[in-house]
Amino acid sequence: MESLEFNKVAGALLGTALFTMALGILTDIPFSHAKLAKPGYDLPEAVEASTGGNAVAAVAAVPFATLLASADPKRGENDTKVCAACHSFDPGGEKPTGPNLIGVVGREMGSTSFAGYSDTMKGFGKKWDDEALNTFLTKPSDYVKGTKMGFPGEKSPEKRADIIAYLNSISGGAK
């Protein structure tokens, strides 16, 4: 009798234990995760700052034509004070340090009476237009290799647009 009682209690305990174990296994299932290849979350990769590339290309987000459309020749005139150290902006004016820039847009490159042109400039065989001026003024030595223009370049696309709008305005252009 006593052993039967014991068996009942033991059976009840065992049953409870089994049930708890089964519950444990079952409840684990919804919470189990597929193993991650890499621990942690997938975060967006940091975009490497390009070191090699052309800074100009990165800035080209706003097309130059758009900048030029909203450029201000008056501001440009002010920005060419630095150019006037070498260039004359007076009709017929001459300076020994740089060619006259009146009428430069649409003019053959290296074609004034200025004596100090580099061979590259004289032999470039192209006319100055907005695009060429933009590239040249970004970094003169990149566009005209061996240029004698001792000016490192204007980094601001907005300023270049203003300057080119001004150069257009003194070249008989409509801009």
Ligand code: HEC
């Ligand atoms: C330190 C003097 C100097 C400064 C400053 C300078 N230039 Fe020049 N520039 C020159 C010389 C010299 C040349 C001729 C370069 C060559 O033949 O390689 C030249 C050439 C040019 C030409 C080509 C002209 C042609 O007849 O083909 C343009 C356009 C020009 N410069 C624009 C500018 C502008 C715009 C600025 C100001 C943002 C400027 N330059 C600042 C000295 C200068």
